Amino acid sequence: MQNILEAIQSGNATSEDFASLELPESYRAAFVKKDEVDMFEGVPSKEKDPRKSLHVDDVPLPELGPGEAFVAVMASAINYNTVWTSIFEPVSTFGFLERYGRNSELTKRHDLPYHVVGSDLSGVVIAVGAGVTKWKPGDRVVAHCLSVELEGPDGHNDTMLDTEQRIWGFETNFGGLADVAMVKANQLMPKPEHLTWEEAASPGLVNCTAYRQLVSKNGGDMKQGDNVLIWGASGGLGGFATQYALNGGATPVCVVSNEEKAQIARSMGAELIINRSEEGYKFWNDEGTQQDPKEWKRFGARIRELTGGEDIDIVFEHPGRETFGASVFVTRKGGTITTCASTSGYMHEYDNRYLWMNLKRIISSHFANYRESWEANRLIAKGKIHPTLSKTYTLDEVGQASLDVHQNAHQGKVGVLCLAPEEGQGVLDHEMRARHETAINRFRGV
Numbered sequence: 001m002q003n004i005l006e007a008i009q010s011g012n013a014t015s016e017d018f019a020s021l022e023l024p025e026s027y028r029a030a031f032v033k034k035d036e037v038d039m040f041e042g043v044p045s046k047e048k049d050p051r052k053s054l055h056v057d058d059v060p061l062p063e064l065g066p067g068e069a070f071v072a073v074m075a076s077a078i079n080y081n082t083v084w085t086s087i088f089e090p091v092s093t094f095g096f097l098e099r100y101g102r103n104s105e106l107t108k109r110h111d112l113p114y115h116v117v118g119s120d121l122s123g124v125v126i127a128v129g130a131g132v133t134k135w136k137p138g139d140r141v142v143a144h145c146l147s148v149e150l151e152g153p154d155g156h157n158d159t160m161l162d163t164e165q166r167i168w169g170f171e172t173n174f175g176g177l178a179d180v181a182m183v184k185a186n187q188l189m190p191k192p193e194h195l196t197w198e199e200a201a202s203p204g205l206v207n208c209t210a211y212r213q214l215v216s217k218n219g220g221d222m223k224q225g226d227n228v229l230i231w232g233a234s235g236g237l238g239g240f241a242t243q244y245a246l247n248g249g250a251t252p253v254c255v256v257s258n259e260e261k262a263q264i265a266r267s268m269g270a271e272l273i274i275n276r277s278e279e280g281y282k283f284w285n286d287e288g289t290q291q292d293p294k295e296w297k298r299f300g301a302r303i304r305e306l307t308g309g310e311d312i313d314i315v316f317e318h319p320g321r322e323t324f325g326a327s328v329f330v331t332r333k334g335g336t337i338t339t340c341a342s343t344s345g346y347m348h349e350y351d352n353r354y355l356w357m358n359l360k361r362i363i364s365s366h367f368a369n370y371r372e373s374w375e376a377n378r379l380i381a382k383g384k385i386h387p388t389l390s391k392t393y394t395l396d397e398v399g400q401a402s403l404d405v406h407q408n409a410h411q412g413k414v415g416v417l418c419l420a421p422e423e424g425q426g427v428l429d430h431e432m433r434a435r436h437e438t439a440i441n442r443f444r445g446v
Helices: 002-010 017-019 080-087 094-101 197-202 203-217 236-247 259-268 294-305 324-330 352-356 370-380 394-405 430-443
Strands: 027-032 055-060 069-080 115-117 121-128 140-143 180-184 188-190 227-231 251-256 272-275 311-315 332-338 361-364 389-394 412-416
Touching: 002 069, 002 227, 017 121, 027 394, 055 115, 055 394, 069 197, 069 394, 080 394, 121 180, 121 272, 180 412, 188 370, 197 389, 203 236, 203 370, 227 236, 227 294, 227 324, 236 251, 251 259, 251 294, 259 272, 259 430, 272 294, 272 352, 272 430, 294 324, 311 324, 324 332, 324 352, 389 394, 394 412
Parallel strands: 227 251, 227 311, 251 272, 311 332, 332 361, 389 412
Antiparallel strands: 027 055, 027 115, 069 121, 069 180, 069 412, 121 140, 140 188
């Protein structure tokens, strides 16, 4: 990989130079093993340790198929789907790979006794397969994580509805937490050139998810003046939702878990903050078996106090079981709850009377299609939306990075350096960089 890294860092290598580079027979990657899926059996979820299940070692380079590309990965990032994969919850991801492998000879490449994880990357194209014309070796890119076949009719209005839609690096193999990743060419987008490699890698999954869930007509269809309740408003997903609300003329009501995270939301420009730790909301009893509607009402009263008597138009809901009942309750008549992820549990409970009698809507949202991802990336490239990293690890430290996310010991995204030897590299647009740093310093209170 040294020759590839040298070409990237030289700054003057041409597309022809990259195309002539010899591809490695193997590459360094972070992966889980199929024969270890039972290693955490009987261990409570919060005690499962990704440092024990995520391995970093060399794996063979797969065969490149039509419509695909190899990318030399300079940096990647941790998402909750990496945590799920690493602790084998809610199911082992090897089931995804086995089903995908049965589709064709080409997809059989993914069904292996190891699963290379990661659904974000920034890097440089080093090879393209047959039929790829938009991208060429040497292109500096980021990747969104929607992998689609589009051979059937269902996905042609919205590729998220394709029957063969998968999340790359989670439901497919050869993900981004590696020195090389294999992607479909229609996952690629131009790298925002005012960002470092690690900054450019960090927003992919969460930024596109937030865009679809809140802004797109396929999600919340947010408009100016909407009151938007954002859970985890300083985190990787909620932080982007907060920025989109502010950018789009909406009013975010930001829910956070401590004062440090409240300050991050304020620094983004949010004014209406609910600190759950200080205000002591307890939506469930100690056993987690029953919710307390009085706490929903207290929460709703606090929202009205902040908004001047108005209710919530859109709830940006991703914690799931812990918060969903309250989310449904506080939404205005005719309002919308957009939901994804369910990081606190998938089995939601809510009082349906508050939904059906008040004509509220629950809209499911899962990542984003190519158009939505392109628009979300474009807003970053134009300096309208700013990714925030809490910490960056090396690829060899991917287990610890995943543990941080698993234990919610982070604010914003957790980045991972792959081929990039150190932080801070990859910036080409220095004028835009200066404006970005001003915004990030404001977020950090500097």
